[in-house]
Amino acid sequence: MKKRSITSEKRDNILGWLFCSPYLIFSLVFFLIPLCWAFWLSAMDWNLMSPDKSFVGFNNFRQLFGDAKVKAAFVNSFRYLVPIMLLCFLGGLVIALLVTQLPEKLKGITAVLFFIPYLTSGVATSVVVKYLFTYNSVLNVFLRDHFDLNISWFKNGKIAFWVITVLVVWKMSGYYALFILSAIEGVSEDVKEAARLDGSVGLHYLWHVTIPMIMPALTTVLVLASGLAFGIYTEPYLLTGGGPQLATTTWQLEIYYTSFTRFQSGYGAAMAIANAVQIFVVLRILNFVMDHFNRKFGW
Amino acid sequence: MKKKVKIQIISGILILIMLAVSLFPFYYMVVQSLQPWKQVDKSIIPRGITLRSYEYLLNNGGSGNTFMWIRALANSLLVSLPTAIISSLSGLLIGYAMVKIRKFRGQKFIMNTLLFQMFFPGIILLVPKFMITKSLANTYAGMILPMAISTWAIFMYINYFRTLPDAVFEAAKIDGAGPLRIIQKIAFPSTKSVTVIVFLSIFMQRWSELMWDMLISPDISMQTLNVLISNQFKPMGNYPGPMYAASVILTMPIIVLFLIFSRYFKEGISFMLK
Incomplete structure (x- = not known):
């Protein structure tokens, strides 16, 4: 008996490592080595190709503070974060709540239809939006003829910013609605029955039963949406190139331009690290606030 | 009422x-x-x-790179399919190892590595990853390998296997089934809904990837459809018709795939929440 357990233990060891080996190799080559390399690179002045690189210590990081592009990326990530987080959250919640009112048969298919924008490549939607907003497009001709409005959508920083924000919210709301919907459907019959007996209906039911019961899903959605706001790339790359005057630029865009079109790869690495620190701090704060709320209201 | x-x-x-x-x-x-x-x-x-816009794509309006659009569609498939298959399979195996092999030496260490990796936004790795993969520029491997394993997929399987009772696996073991047989006959079939979601999500993400593919495959014959559209599309220069047609071709396969498998979603979504 004892002998058998030893061999099975050995077998488990071998199997475990065997099954995990693809991941371990992958994470060594495409995660750990690049990660160390990134930190080393951030202390270098190097143009990605030439054999000469020079060690500059913390200079790259010092340079970040005076860089208008870095400042724009930093500020814009908050400008994107707040509306995207709130609107995705609201959009997801509203869609989910409306869908729960539907007859059982229609729920599934409706939720899936709202989910379609999420599946679309940002490239395809950018093509549509860019053409739809060109000077002679049906939309702009209509606005000029009927409202005497002449909007240059991508020349005005504020408008361009909101076009991109709305595009991201449009894309993600249906996806987040699925999470919330799945949580609402998961509320147990006992809870619903108890609420019914207590005479809780309508808005009272929504505020005191549904929302507290789906709080974990809502928290997940908020965290996912905030993470999303830091990863915007495709839409500004294709629609505005970050402009006008850096009004729509993002970290991803600036890091890409710095590393691969201006060939300042060391400086690009330093930017990426600064970005990571910002994401980390923001997510920590968000988690802390959500925890605090959850406890305070007993959710 | x-x-x-x-x-x-x-x-x-x-x-x-x-x-x-x-x-x-x-x-x-x-x-x-x-x-x-x-x-x-x-x-x-x-x-x-x-159908003029679609016909245009078939031979690129008869000019230059005649088959570039068809080639790009093929490239997208040849990159996204293997990535989705490798991600799902490796996720399944690792998820199984982390949850259903109840203990092996180093399990904790691997779990910590996974959690540690989830922590870092991918953008930090962009330049060094490019340096490591540079020799594979303009190859399918260069596009597939750096994204072949997804920690998200691994955690989907970990969450799923945690909800499965151990008893089934123990019973199979006592009946003398080997580990590969257990995976093939019990673990894999039971993961249908998770596998469908993981496979489709990874496929969709890979299909829509822009930054990496732009960097690693600048060669026009190796560009994915996503990259080719974004390179060809200039609001003033090109004909808009074919750009719309190409966007339709870029979008529709994914939507159709998801609609076909949409019934698995409700079940699968619950594993994303954990």
Whole structure:
């Protein structure tokens, strides 16, 4: 008996490592080595190709503070974060709540239809939006003829910013609605029955039963949406190139331009690290606030 | 009861309005891809239907790189399919190892590595990853390997296997089934809904990837459809018709795939919440 357990233990060891080996190799080559390399690179002045690189210590990081592009990326990530987080959250919640009112048969298919924008490549939607907003497009001709409005959508920083924000919210709301919907459907019959007996209906039911019961899903959605706001790339790359005057630029865009079109790869690495620190701090704060709320209201 | 019907009708109307907003870009895209070229972007209702834009893609308007659009579609498939297969399979195996092999030396260490990796935004790794993969530029391997394993997929399987009772696996073991047989006959079939979601999500993400593919495959014959559209599409220069047609081709396969498998979603979503 004892002998058998030893061999099975050995077998488990071998199997475990065997099954995990693809991941371990992958994470060594495409995660750990690049990660160390990134930190080393951030202390270098190097143009990605030439054999000469020079060690500059913390200079790259010092340079970040005076860089208008870095400042724009930093500020814009908050400008994107707040509306995207709130609107995705609201959009997801509203869609989910409306869908729960539907007859059982229609729920599934409706939720899936709202989910379609999420599946679309940002490239395809950018093509549509860019053409739809060109000077002679049906939309702009209509606005000029009927409202005497002449909007240059991508020349005005504020408008361009909101076009991109709305595009991201449009894309993600249906996806987040699925999470919330799945949580609402998961509320147990006992809870619903108890609420019914207590005479809780309508808005009272929504505020005191549904929302507290789906709080974990809502928290997940908020965290996912905030993470999303830091990863915007495709839409500004294709629609505005970050402009006008850096009004729509993002970290991803600036890091890409710095590393691969201006060939300042060391400086690009330093930017990426600064970005990571910002994401980390923001997510920590968000988690802390959500925890605090959850406890305070007993959710 | 009457009040309930009223609420249902109002929500029904609101949903129709929101669905119209949410699906309008697809309608517009399809309509413009079928419009006669003089009418493209001039009206939101079709003023005649022609396949000219799609025919243009077949031979690139007869100029230059004749088959570049077809080649790009093939490239997208040849990159996204293997990535989705490798991610799902490796996720399944690792998820199984982390949960159902109850203990092996180093299990904790691997779990910590996974959690540690989840922590870092991918953008930090961009330049060094590019340096490591540079020798594979303009190859399928260069596009597939750096994204072949997804920690998200691994955690989906870990969450799933945690909900499966151990008893089934123990019973199979006692009956003398080997580990590969257990995975093939018990673990894999039971993960259907998770596997469908993981496979489709990874496929979709890979299909829509832009930054990495732009960097690693600048060669026009090796560009994915996603990259080719974004390189070819200039608001003033090119014909818009074919761009819409290419966008339709880029979008539709994913939507059709997801609609076919949509019944697995409800079940699968619950594992994303953990």
